[in-house]
Amino acid sequence: EIVLTQSPGTLSLSPGEKATLSCRTSQRIGTKYLAWYQHKPGHAPRLLIYSAFTRATGVPDRFSGSGSETDYTLTISSLEPEDFAVYYCQQYGSSLPWTFGQGTKVEIK
Amino acid sequence: QVQLQESGPGLVKPSQTLSVTCSVSGDSISSGGSYWNWIRLHPGKGLEWLGYIHGNGNTHYNPSLNSRITMSLDTSKNQFSLGLTSVTSADTAMYFCARANLEPMTRFFDYWGQGILVTVSS
Numbered sequence: 001e002i003v004l005t006q007s008p009g010t011l012s013l014s015p016g017e018k019a020t021l022s023c024r025t026s027q028r029i030g031t032k033y034l035a036w037y038q039h040k041p042g043h044a045p046r047l048l049i050y051s052a053f054t055r056a057t058g059v060p061d062r063f064s065g066s067g068s069e070t071d072y073t074l075t076i077s078s079l080e081p082e083d084f085a086v087y088y089c090q091q092y093g094s095s096l097p098w099t100f101g102q103g104t105k106v107e108i109k
Numbered sequence: 110q111v112q113l114q115e116s117g118p119g120l121v122k123p124s125q126t127l128s129v130t131c132s133v134s135g136d137s138i139s140s141g142g143s144y145w146n147w148i149r150l151h152p153g154k155g156l157e158w159l160g161y162i163h164g165n166g167n168t169h170y171n172p173s174l175n176s177r178i179t180m181s182l183d184t185s186k187n188q189f190s191l192g193l194t195s196v197t198s199a200d201t202a203m204y205f206c207a208r209a210n211l212e213p214m215t216r217f218f219d220y221w222g223q224g225i226l227v228t229v230s231s
Contacts, residue, residue: 090156097173
């Protein structure tokens, strides 16, 4: 099983600040097979990024993904009030089971 | 627009079977173009992928659940279901259904339900 480790566990920031979230995989997965999701309590998780870099339909361009091999990053360039949520990375490569990181909570400072 | 909605009992007794159903609109589960998934979120923990079922009935389950899990289709209602036997408090979680496309580079979860909280308690 491929283990995904996200850091930090919690990020305390103010609106307008930049958020940098990290996801490390225990094996190389290829950039085509890494996604990021946003989750707010009581809502369905929302796909933000797939193939490590590609924004999903309707996702604002303040969200960007980068990385390769075993290290990936989600960057939110300037936090909006609606961006405070929990973020998960996920690998969906050929090696099952598909796995998620444990999440990074972005909270208002 | 594809929409998924979970339904089922919110409370299950220990050792009994958890059953949750996902109703799909905007896509046909029998079209063969997608995997239909179950994912859960434990309180205070991360997301766990439980498994998928394809429109032809093929399944793949997370080995962590051993032989406790089953998934099934009801194509007449455009629904798919999750069954989890011999539940314990460790199975208390928010259960989500989600769609993933068939093509390898698009097997991320593009549509999700809002989730259903299932509590295991006597």
